[in-house]
Amino acid sequence: MKKRSKNIGSSPGGFQHVGLFLPNFDGGGAERAFVNLARGIAELGHRVDLVVGNATGPLRSEVSPLVRVVDLGASRLALALPGLVRYLRSERPELVYSALEEAGILALLARRLSGVGAKMIPSIRNTLSDEARVSSPKRKFLLLLARWLYPSADAVIAVSKGVAKDAAGVLHLPLASIHVIRNPTLTPDLREAAMQPVDHAWFTPKSVPVILGCGRLAPQKDFATLIEAFALVRAERPCRLMILGEGPLRQELTRLAGERGVAEDVAMPGFDSNPYRYMGRCDVFVLSSLFEGSPNVVVQALACGAPVVSTDCPSGPDEILEGVTRGKLVPVGNAERMAAAINHFLDGGADGPVIVDLAGFDYIEAARNYLGVLKQETARGK
Known part of the structure; x- marks a missing residue:
């Protein structure tokens, strides 16, 4: 020891x-x-x-x-x-x-x-x-x-x-x-972890924008709405969606991606103990949850420099993103508004300094x- x-x-x-x-x-x-x-x-x-x-x-x-x-x-x-x-x-x-x-x-x-x-x-x-x-x-x-x-x-x-x-x-x-x-x-390890390499073809090198979600593949996280929103964005521009996590809805989400015609641009590689390296390299991080307490992934993504789109779910995202220039809140379960917010950042809306106090x-x-x-x-x- x-x-x-x-x-x-x-x-x-x-x-x-x-x-x-x-x-x-x-x-x-x-x-x-x-x-x-x-x-x-x-x-x-x-x-x-x-x-x-x-x-x-x-x-x-x-x-x-x-x-x-x-x-x-x-x-x-x-x-x-x-x-x-x-x-x-x-x-x-x-x-x-x-x-x-x-x-x-x-x-x-x-x-x-x-x-x-x-x-x-x-x-x-x-x-x-x-x-x-x-x-x-x-x-x-x-x-x-x-x-x-x-x-x-x-x-x-x-x-x-x-x-x-x-x-x-x-x-x-x-x-x-x-x-x-x-x-x-x-923790002090987060920034170092974010600098670790990503062994995935979408990032080595990254040829098109990558949208990132992270969490258990379960109803609370509502990744179905994220896939629906991604399909709307993908219809307008080349991009990809990666969801890190594991859970009971894997087959259902895989089927939905196929039904929306975006299966080749959606990856669900499972749980990764170091999601920060993906957060530091993604173009937009999205929290699509129906409800939360205080979502750690939003704080982690901001700390890694990623712009964040989050549902305005109870509770926590509105408290974290208050006054944050690289954060947008959208209604729960609204794929159209989520897609518009993602497009905002892909169009350059993330330019400029990050104004956020994460000391707490x-x-x-x-x-x-x-x-x-x-x-x-x-x-x-x-």
Whole structure:
């Protein structure tokens, strides 16, 4: 293990041992954010455990050597509860953060069963009302459990103002009790990763513009609208569309590209642990989601210098792109408006300086903010 780096500035909170609880190391935004958060808290001088239901997934290799991984070895997250109880009793962290609703529920249940006094702070990463609308009966049941258990948390964190307002209504929590902290999205490695070569014929060299999407091939991301918009753009000019990610809708999206006559110009190469090298070379980055919490990919694309077209979905894109010269918001599910925005940037609308403040998304800044939440709760009189 590498030697611990010097502490980066002062750290609020005064906690010596911090745990972060996560289902696994899948390549989603929540998983990546918590890997970055664990690194930030460790670099601020704290002992950090990244506790996972199962230590599988492509992001395992990105965990900082300063962070200890605790693998509960559960085949399903619900089966991780006994292991989490044992972890709390044996390791006794002073503070535990959790990401995603099921993990937050398990963490709060584990505290009750363990009898230890660890502070528990779940984080909410999506608009829960939209999740309830499009999710399975299991997800809806989890939201009922969250409504029961989250009031017992020592604090609750939301990744955007929109998520906080939505969560207050869904979980029956006072809005003032939900702390808005931006995702720890940006690390020193991102710029270096963006400079890595891309081994794909469309970029070596790039002969026509490439439009990029990135995310799980699932209904929430609405890549069908992106393909529809791309077909409209492709009818006017030579260009290509690449979507990085994996998921259950691969065959459906492939079929749609064929039906629209653009299959040869649409590539879906799967999940890539370094999407930044594509972001740094694409001509337009597009987020087509139906809903989000605070989309990391929008921040990452901006940091890599790409112009961004995003749906004005709940929640987060409007907060990120406010005042950004290289960002355009379009209505959810509107292929025509999305195509027009893409064409705007392909026609040179991305020229000029990028005016955007991404400081709140820095991993160290986010770590300090996470560690300072309980101090704010004390000041609030909770």
